[in-house]
Structures are given as structure tokens and as C-alpha cells.
Amino acid sequence: MRLSRYFLPVLKENPAEAQIVSHRLMLRAGMIKQSAAGIYSWLPLGLRVLKKIEAIVHEEQQRAGHIPLLMPTMQSADLWRESGRYEDYGEEMLRITDRHGRDMLFGPTNEELITDIFRSHVNSYKDLPLTLYQIQWKFRDEIRPRFGVMRGREFYMKDGYNFDIDRDSAIHAYNRHMVSYLRTYERMGLQAIPMRADSGPIGGEDTHEFLVLADTGESEVFYDSAITDLTLGERAVDYDDRTQCADIVTEWTTPYARTDETHDAALFDGVPEDRRRTSRGIEVGQIFYFGTKYSEPMGATVVNDKGERVPVHMGSHGIGVSRLLGAIIEASHDDKGIIWPEGVTPFHCGIVNLRQGDAATDAACEDLYKALTAAGLDPLYDDRDERAGAKFATMDLIGLPWRITVGPRGLKSGVVELTDRRSGEAEELSPELAVTRLREIYAAHGI
Amino acid sequence: MRLSRYFLPVLKENPAEAQIVSHRLMLRAGMIKQSAAGIYSWLPLGLRVLKKIEAIVHEEQQRAGHIPLLMPTMQSADLWRESGRYEDYGEEMLRITDRHGRDMLFGPTNEELITDIFRSHVNSYKDLPLTLYQIQWKFRDEIRPRFGVMRGREFYMKDGYNFDIDRDSAIHAYNRHMVSYLRTYERMGLQAIPMRADSGPIGGEDTHEFLVLADTGESEVFYDSAITDLTLGERAVDYDDRTQCADIVTEWTTPYARTDETHDAALFDGVPEDRRRTSRGIEVGQIFYFGTKYSEPMGATVVNDKGERVPVHMGSHGIGVSRLLGAIIEASHDDKGIIWPEGVTPFHCGIVNLRQGDAATDAACEDLYKALTAAGLDPLYDDRDERAGAKFATMDLIGLPWRITVGPRGLKSGVVELTDRRSGEAEELSPELAVTRLREIYAAHGI
Structure with a gap:
């Protein structure tokens, strides 16, 4: 993308309404614009990151064998009356009356709707196991929306639902x-720690939240530092292998890790003192097993292998897709702006032309732009007639992890400069080598 | 995808509520499920086609230089009061009061919100021309929703907005x-004819609708058959070339083509009699030029090259993304079911195993599945333990354009059968050649 033809309205001033760094940086980098309290438009740069995050969620869900569908945002109140949650849900549910006077609502979650789809179409244990999920806009009428996309009212969320014949299968x-x-x-370049949690209005017996450590987190968290050494890395996972999945869960749930809601001081004291950590965390996902809580009242049953009709065992699972942008920025920024992890960066690298209008420099930038694009990478070329300082500041603010600087002086020796946003380290090398280097860096991230 | 692990709830019976063929086939093929009047869940197969259509719209928008963003579904009423449309819009606008008693609405279109984004961030003619667009869920509270996704209440739509310095640039x-x-x-395999139209509540002086010819269309259309001979084909288009774009528009708007709303019987009589056609059409898109209708009242101005502040010239442009599924099916089906054009088919081909459980046949199907996947194609493998007739009926119903049938008899001679859904013609060939053939067919569609 050429910046002269893009829409990237960066702000010079710090917006007064933003209390936390991710909110401030998203506004300043021209990623979002508030349209009403807790409701945002996603400007082009913000939408790019949102789509990258969404794509990773889709890929990993489908790798695990889960099937995508899409439920509407507007729902009839009838199903929620059937489950008993219409009255329970409280004022966070946005209730609406349509022109015919029918009670509707903007879905805050979808256990009822998915259970209705299931009971309408699935009848036999032979069709199980089944996990359906969606990524869709949801609305919760927060009394005090704040922190930008971290606690907005309209938010983008992955919600998934598993249907299994028995408890063992549901636990898998x-x-x-x-x-x-x-x-x-x-x-996404994040370390999110699973922590035993409370089930809240979703209900159920087993639930974990995933928390990203950050000073601005809303939850206080207590953990054994051993858990932050764990990583899946390149481990091959067979999602049909019950033992392998259970072993990984054991590995991640054995070290102590809890939020203030479930914290057990006596247990925590059992962690060796030098590994005891207290911090703050941002919740970016939660998984639940709730058995037959919805399937029994709503009649979501199948015929089992003995010919008996039994309620299915269910769970639900959420990832806060729009919230993740805020969480990633909270975990990855510096004084100059955002530092995107390679997996979610809106553009793979920036190209800064130090002398726009100089024929040789313009041509070198164009060649680089084409070579990067041909290599399957997505560069953002700052081709504006601006001072170098302003161009650098913009690139630093919007957080592209790599920048190539092209100027007449370097070109005389046949080199450009490749700069690492995170470390600030720069290296002079030929344009061809810069492309090769970036191609290798992104290949290591599966891109 | 293996059908045994997919969620494809096809219906044997014709659903009573469906009055038109696309609605009936989408329900029968397990693509959608109604959750409330005019509101649908997109089941996995339907979502696949929706995403294919969305991807084509995105690609072609971005090829034309338009920039994607995303506006929220929920909007504050304030902006609509500013433009004067809050009262005008009528009962199709879903009006909502939030917990603080503020007036909100579910966006039926977004001229106000986009104009607000523009005026907040753009100040100079140097930032023009600019075209921003989104693909987002919208809601219109139709008094009598019908025809499935063709006239639903919650629908998926591409809406775009151009901002230009003057009339000439806006006409480009x-x-x-x-x-x-x-x-x-x-x-998408569709012929959509641009027809001069009325501007309705959007307003403006210049507008064309795009109509797909189909017996079930809601509009009566009158056209010169010469227009149906036109095709862009492989023509290279430079979207910055004003003359080339204007010439193509002249080519498509010279033959008579109007809906009943703008029909001019006297003009129509001027078309040679053997080329006069009367038919019905489904509206799948509309483009508007409305000058300064929104920019003046809402103060969307820029400083021009003389230092004067002037209102920008705008237009808006819509494509009914979810409606297109219905339109494509109306235009492409037979007695057995849907016939997807290659560009939007949910899977590129079906694999039917005629003797599930037979080791050699199973192995041949698996090999074929892997070879197609390795060739970048997406097969749907019917690996269920079902009769051949039931498998064929499902494949015909869901409309995959190509099917490979694998049975023990053919395998003895080293062949499988490749069947064209549209013509019904079948050809025996080696599995390798079947893969090569399909690879060629889809390459011709740029896939």
C-alpha cells in the first residue's frame, strides 16, 4: 500500500479520553474512532489487525476440527425465555422491540441459538462429536464502557460450542x-496463561480463563513463574488424541495460576517462594464445560447407541477478538508507539523514502515495493512529501516490526537500511538482501 | 472436508414456508436456518458461499483502489438527526434505547457515520480522492420479510462512499x-445489468441499479437484448484512467435498460423490435452520485488548492452480499438442486465413495482427497456409509459444479468418473488426470 493513497489519520496529540496506553495508541495510530460510548469504527489500519487476528483464530479452530457457522446479531427473546436467561441477564442485555412489538435482543452470547440449531438438526450419537463456532459482533450494554476496545459495548468475539455424547468426550x-x-x-505473539476461574452467568463446573500479563489488567493474578516458561512451540498436536491433549492441559494447569476470584492463599503458599508472582492480567478468552445445563431445559438430545434419548454434554469457548488488539498493545509497545508481533502486524514492513521526488530514490523504493509484494509480503510505502523525522515517527507509532529506509546517500553505495522496531537495531544491506531477510523472518512465523 | 465430520443438515422435504426456489434450496441444502422472521443463521455450507462472495467483493474493491474499514452496527441517533434522516427514515429503521436512555439505531446504511469519520480526519484536497467501503451487517425492519435472504431483515451488505474535490472527479x-x-x-458467474434507477431515500441525481434476470425478481425490467451480449472478460482495466472507465460505462449504458420505476415507453419503442425484452430482475447492487447532499449539512469540507473551504462531492455504492446467494441460485439451479458457478462454489468438487469400507476404494478416495488438497482445491468427500443414490442426491442438491465418483469397478480399470453438474456429462479418466482437469478448470476462473 502506498501511504499517499491510504487513509491513515494519525493524531499528533494524546487524546484526553484515553486512560490506558492501548486505547491512546489505537486512537493516535488512526486504528479506531469512537462513534458512541463504547462503540468504535475500525479505521483501515485497525481493521487490518482485526482481520489478521480473526484469520489466526479461524485457522486454529479449523485445525482442531471445529466447524464455522454464523449466527445473527439480532435474536428473538423467545429462546432466552426458554432457557430462563431472559430475565436473569440483567441490564447488560440490549433489549429491543421491533415494529410488530416483538421482543428482540442483540446477542451478548449464543448458547440458546446454537442449542436450537443443534436440536433442530441433530438426532443421533453418530453425528457427534460436533463443535460449531462463529466469530461475530456482540453487544453488552456496559454501564461504564472504558479502555477503548478492551471494554467496549459492541465487540467482536469468537464463541464456540461443543456437543458430545458423554462427559469423557466433552472433557476431551x-x-x-x-x-x-x-x-x-x-x-499472535502473546503469552496467555490459563487460570482456574468462576463460571459466572454461563454456568458450569469446569472453566479456565486465559490472561495476558499487563499492568493495566482488570484482574489481580497469582501464579507460579514456572508456567511462564511453558510454550507449545513447534510441537505437533493431534487434536483427536485424547491423551496428548489431556497431557498438555495437565502441563499447563499444574503450576498454580489463579485470578483473585479463585485465589487460594494456602495453596499459593505451597509454591516455592522465589517462583511466587503477583501481577495484573487482561482476560482474553475463557472455556467452559457445563454438561447438560442448556441441553436438558432446551431438549437438545440424541439417541445413543442403546436407542435411548439422552441430553448432550456441552461446553462453550470464547476469545475476545477485538479486545485482543488492546491486549497485544498493552503487552507490546514503547514510548514511541506500538510494536506489532510479526503474526498480526497490519503491514509486514514499512518503506521510508528519505527524498521523495528524487528520481533514483523513488525508483529504488518502487523496485523494493514490487520485490516485497512479489515475495508475498505486504509493505506500507511512505511516499509522501514529508520530512524524514515525520515519516519515522509515523512508522514507529503504527508499530510495523520492520522498516526499510531508502536514501540517496545509501543508494550510492548500493545499500538500504533495515531497522528492527523492537530493538532499534539497524543494518545496511543491499535491497535484494533486505527482501531475502524479511522473507526469512516471516517464514519463521509461518507467513 | 470429510462429510462425516462436517455439519451439513440437508432436508428431505420441501419446507412449507419457502415460496421461491432459492429460499427452498438454501433451506434444503442446509445453508441457512431461520431464527426469527427475516433473520437467519448461516450454517456452515451457507457461510462458505457467503465468504466466497465477500472475498470477491473485497478483491475487486481493492483492485479499484478503494480502502476497507468497518463501522459498527449500532449507531447513535445524533448523527441522523444532524442529516435530517432520523425522522424521515420511517419504520424500517430499528430504533433502540440503551440502558442510559440514549436513542440508538441498528444501521440500515452509513452515509452519516462515514461523513462524520471523513470530516473528523480529512481537511485538504491533497487527501482526495478517497473511497472508503465496508462489508457489514445491516438491519432494515421490513414489514413483511420474505424470500429467505433475498428480503431479510438482518443482511450483509457492502457499502462504499467516495469523497472527491469536484463533480468531474466524483463522476469518475x-x-x-x-x-x-x-x-x-x-x-460470480452472474450477468447483472446496470439500469437507470430512482434514487429513493439516499437521494442524488445519478444512480444505476444492477439487476440479475430471474423470473422471481421483484422488479419488472425492460431492455435491449444487445446489453446481454456485453462482457468485460479478460479486459485489462486501469481504474485511474478516466477515459477508459467512462468508455466502458457508455458501452453498458447506451443500450436501453430500465426498471418499471424509470421505464420510458417511447424510448423503448426506439429499440429494434427483435431486441426488445421484458423480463423480471433481482436488484443486487446500486450506485449513487449525490454531490453535496450530505457534505453540506454535515460540514464535510476540505480546503481546495485556492485555499477555499468547499464541501466535498460524494456518492455511495452498495452490493447486497447476502442477497447475492439467493440471486445466484435463482439464476443457476435445476430440478435436482443448486448449480454453483465455479467462482463461488463452497467446495471445488465432491468425491463420492461408492463402497465405503472397501479398502481399495477408501484408499483411492483418500489419495484423491490429498491430491486435490495439495493442488490447492477444496474437496468435499462423502465418506458416509450411505447408498450411492443418497450420496448423488446430496451432491446434486448442494450444487458442487464437479463430482468425482470412485467405485471398485472403475478402479479395476484404473479410472474414476468426473461429472459436470451443469450438463450431467461424465467422463472416465485416471484419478491423476481428474485432478489435472479440475486444476485447469479452476485456473481458468483465477482460482
């Missing part, structure tokens, strides 16, 4: 989800 | 959109 679904979530967050 | 944006829309529909 739970484990499979935990493993696939760990991999999902790793690909 | 209009022309550019017409050309890119023609290409978009062609890639």
Missing part, C-alpha cells in the same frame, strides 16, 4: 479447546 | 464503481 473437547487456544495466542 | 468515481461492479458480478 474442553482439553482440545485449551490446547488450540494456547496455540492461537502463541501465534 | 461513479464510473469506476460501475466498472468494478460489473467485474465483481462476472466473477
Whole structure:
């Protein structure tokens, strides 16, 4: 993308309304614009990152064998009356009356709707196991929306639902989800720690939240530092292998890790003192096993292999897709701006032309732009007639992890400069080598 | 995808509520499920086609230089009061009050919100021309939703907005959109005819609708048959070339083509009698040029090259993304079911195993599945333990354009059968050649 033809409205001033760094940086980098309290438009740069995160979630869900569908945002109140949650849900549910006077709502979650789809179409244990999921906009009418996309009212979320014939199979679904979530967050450059949690209004007996450590987190967290050494890395996972999934879950749930809601001081004291950590965390996902809580009242049953009709065992699983942008920025930024992990960066690298209008420099930038594009990478070329300082500041603010600087002086010796946003380290090398180097860096991230 | 692990709830019976063939086939093929009047869940197969159509729209928009962003579904009423449309819009606008008693609405279109984004961030003629677009869920509270996704209440739509310094530049944006829309529909296997239209509540002086010919269309259309001979084909289009875009628009708008709303009987009589056609059409898109209708009242101005502040010239442009599924099916089906054009088919081909459980046949199907996947194609393998007739009926119903049938008899002679869904013609050939053939067929569609 050529910046002269893009829409990247960066702000020079710090917006007064933003209390935390991710909100401030998203506004300043021209990623979002508030349209009403807790409701945002996603400007082009923000939408690019949102789509990268969404794509990773889709890929990892489908790798685990889960099937995507899409439920509407507007729902009839009838199903929620059937489950008993219409009255329970409280004022966070946005209730609406349509022109015919029918009670509707903007879905805050979808256990009822998915259970209705299931009971309408599935009848036999032979069709199980089944996990359906979606990534869709949801609305929760927060009384005090704040922190930008971290606690907005309209937000983008992955919600998935498993249907299994018995408890064992449902527990495997739970484990499979935990493993696939760990991999999902790793690909985004995040360490998200699974912590035993409370089930809240979703209900159920077993639940873990995934928390990213950050000073601005809303939850206080207590953990054994051994858990932050764990990584899935390149480990091959067979999501049908119950033992392998269970072993990974054991590995990640054995070290102590809890939020203030479930913290057990006596247990925590059992962790060796030098590994005891107290910090703050941002919740970026949660998984639940709730058995037959929805299937019994809503009649989601199948015929088992003995010919008996039994309620299915269910769980649900969520990832806060739009919230993740905020969490990643909270975990990865410096004084100059955002530092995107390679897996989610909106553009793979920036190209800064130090002397726009100089024929040789313009031509070298164009060649580089074409070579990077031909290599399957997505550069953002700052081709504006601006001072070098302003161009550098913009690139640093929007957080592209790599920048290539092209100027007449370097070109005389046949070199450009490749700069690492995170370390600030720069290296002079030929344009061809810069492309090769970036191709290798992104290949290591599966891109 | 292996059908045994997929969620494809096909219906044997014709659903009573469906009045038109696309609605009936989408329900029967397990593509959608109604959750409330005019509101649908997109089951996995339907979502696949929706995503294919969305991807084509994105690609063609970006090829024309348009920039994607995403606006929220929920909007504050304030902006609509500013433009004067809050009261005007009527009961199709879903009005909502949030927990703080503020007036909100579910966006039926987004001229106000995009104009607000523009005026907040753009200040100079140097930032023009600019075209921003999104593909987002919208809601219109139709009094009598019907015809499935063709006239639903919650629907998926591409809406784009151009901002230009003057009328000439805005007319180029209009022309550019017409050309890119023609290409978009062609890639979906559709012929959509641009017809001079009324502007309705959007307003403006210049507008064309795009109509797909189909007996079930809601509009009566009158056209010169010469227009149906036109095709863009492989023509290279430079979207920055005003003359080329204008010439293509002239080519497509010279033959008579109007809906009943703008029909002019006297003009129509001027068309040679053997080329006069009356038919019905489904509207799948519309483009508008409306000058300063929104920019003036809402203060969307820029400083021009003389230092004067002037309102920008705008247009808006829509494609009914979810509606297109219905339109494509109306235009492409037979007694047995849907016939997807290659550009939008949910899977590139079906594999039917005639003797599930037979080791050699199973192995041949697996090999074929892997070879097709390795060739970048997406097969749907019917690996269920079902009769051949039931498998064929499912494949015909869901409309995959190509099917490979694998049975023990053919395998003895080293052949499988490749069947064209549209013509019914079948050819025996080696599995390797079948893969090569399909690879060639899809390459011709740019896939």
C-alpha cells in the first residue's frame, strides 16, 4: 500500500479520553474512532489487525476440527425465555422491540441459538462429536464502557460450542479447546496463561480463563513463574488424541495460576517462594464445560447407541477478538508507539523514502515495493512529501516490526537500511538482501 | 472436508414456508436456518458461499483502489438527526434505547457515520480522492420479510462512499464503481445489468441499479437484448484512467435498460423490435452520485488548492452480499438442486465413495482427497456409509459444479468418473488426470 493513497489519520496529540496506553495508541495510530460510548469504527489500519487476528483464530479452530457457522446479531427473546436467561441477564442485555412489538435482543452470547440449531438438526450419537463456532459482533450494554476496545459495548468475539455424547468426550473437547487456544495466542505473539476461574452467568463446573500479563489488567493474578516458561512451540498436536491433549492441559494447569476470584492463599503458599508472582492480567478468552445445563431445559438430545434419548454434554469457548488488539498493545509497545508481533502486524514492513521526488530514490523504493509484494509480503510505502523525522515517527507509532529506509546517500553505495522496531537495531544491506531477510523472518512465523 | 465430520443438515422435504426456489434450496441444502422472521443463521455450507462472495467483493474493491474499514452496527441517533434522516427514515429503521436512555439505531446504511469519520480526519484536497467501503451487517425492519435472504431483515451488505474535490472527479468515481461492479458480478458467474434507477431515500441525481434476470425478481425490467451480449472478460482495466472507465460505462449504458420505476415507453419503442425484452430482475447492487447532499449539512469540507473551504462531492455504492446467494441460485439451479458457478462454489468438487469400507476404494478416495488438497482445491468427500443414490442426491442438491465418483469397478480399470453438474456429462479418466482437469478448470476462473 502506498501511504499517499491510504487513509491513515494519525493524531499528533494524546487524546484526553484515553486512560490506558492501548486505547491512546489505537486512537493516535488512526486504528479506531469512537462513534458512541463504547462503540468504535475500525479505521483501515485497525481493521487490518482485526482481520489478521480473526484469520489466526479461524485457522486454529479449523485445525482442531471445529466447524464455522454464523449466527445473527439480532435474536428473538423467545429462546432466552426458554432457557430462563431472559430475565436473569440483567441490564447488560440490549433489549429491543421491533415494529410488530416483538421482543428482540442483540446477542451478548449464543448458547440458546446454537442449542436450537443443534436440536433442530441433530438426532443421533453418530453425528457427534460436533463443535460449531462463529466469530461475530456482540453487544453488552456496559454501564461504564472504558479502555477503548478492551471494554467496549459492541465487540467482536469468537464463541464456540461443543456437543458430545458423554462427559469423557466433552472433557476431551474442553482439553482440545485449551490446547488450540494456547496455540492461537502463541501465534499472535502473546503469552496467555490459563487460570482456574468462576463460571459466572454461563454456568458450569469446569472453566479456565486465559490472561495476558499487563499492568493495566482488570484482574489481580497469582501464579507460579514456572508456567511462564511453558510454550507449545513447534510441537505437533493431534487434536483427536485424547491423551496428548489431556497431557498438555495437565502441563499447563499444574503450576498454580489463579485470578483473585479463585485465589487460594494456602495453596499459593505451597509454591516455592522465589517462583511466587503477583501481577495484573487482561482476560482474553475463557472455556467452559457445563454438561447438560442448556441441553436438558432446551431438549437438545440424541439417541445413543442403546436407542435411548439422552441430553448432550456441552461446553462453550470464547476469545475476545477485538479486545485482543488492546491486549497485544498493552503487552507490546514503547514510548514511541506500538510494536506489532510479526503474526498480526497490519503491514509486514514499512518503506521510508528519505527524498521523495528524487528520481533514483523513488525508483529504488518502487523496485523494493514490487520485490516485497512479489515475495508475498505486504509493505506500507511512505511516499509522501514529508520530512524524514515525520515519516519515522509515523512508522514507529503504527508499530510495523520492520522498516526499510531508502536514501540517496545509501543508494550510492548500493545499500538500504533495515531497522528492527523492537530493538532499534539497524543494518545496511543491499535491497535484494533486505527482501531475502524479511522473507526469512516471516517464514519463521509461518507467513 | 470429510462429510462425516462436517455439519451439513440437508432436508428431505420441501419446507412449507419457502415460496421461491432459492429460499427452498438454501433451506434444503442446509445453508441457512431461520431464527426469527427475516433473520437467519448461516450454517456452515451457507457461510462458505457467503465468504466466497465477500472475498470477491473485497478483491475487486481493492483492485479499484478503494480502502476497507468497518463501522459498527449500532449507531447513535445524533448523527441522523444532524442529516435530517432520523425522522424521515420511517419504520424500517430499528430504533433502540440503551440502558442510559440514549436513542440508538441498528444501521440500515452509513452515509452519516462515514461523513462524520471523513470530516473528523480529512481537511485538504491533497487527501482526495478517497473511497472508503465496508462489508457489514445491516438491519432494515421490513414489514413483511420474505424470500429467505433475498428480503431479510438482518443482511450483509457492502457499502462504499467516495469523497472527491469536484463533480468531474466524483463522476469518475461513479464510473469506476460501475466498472468494478460489473467485474465483481462476472466473477460470480452472474450477468447483472446496470439500469437507470430512482434514487429513493439516499437521494442524488445519478444512480444505476444492477439487476440479475430471474423470473422471481421483484422488479419488472425492460431492455435491449444487445446489453446481454456485453462482457468485460479478460479486459485489462486501469481504474485511474478516466477515459477508459467512462468508455466502458457508455458501452453498458447506451443500450436501453430500465426498471418499471424509470421505464420510458417511447424510448423503448426506439429499440429494434427483435431486441426488445421484458423480463423480471433481482436488484443486487446500486450506485449513487449525490454531490453535496450530505457534505453540506454535515460540514464535510476540505480546503481546495485556492485555499477555499468547499464541501466535498460524494456518492455511495452498495452490493447486497447476502442477497447475492439467493440471486445466484435463482439464476443457476435445476430440478435436482443448486448449480454453483465455479467462482463461488463452497467446495471445488465432491468425491463420492461408492463402497465405503472397501479398502481399495477408501484408499483411492483418500489419495484423491490429498491430491486435490495439495493442488490447492477444496474437496468435499462423502465418506458416509450411505447408498450411492443418497450420496448423488446430496451432491446434486448442494450444487458442487464437479463430482468425482470412485467405485471398485472403475478402479479395476484404473479410472474414476468426473461429472459436470451443469450438463450431467461424465467422463472416465485416471484419478491423476481428474485432478489435472479440475486444476485447469479452476485456473481458468483465477482460482
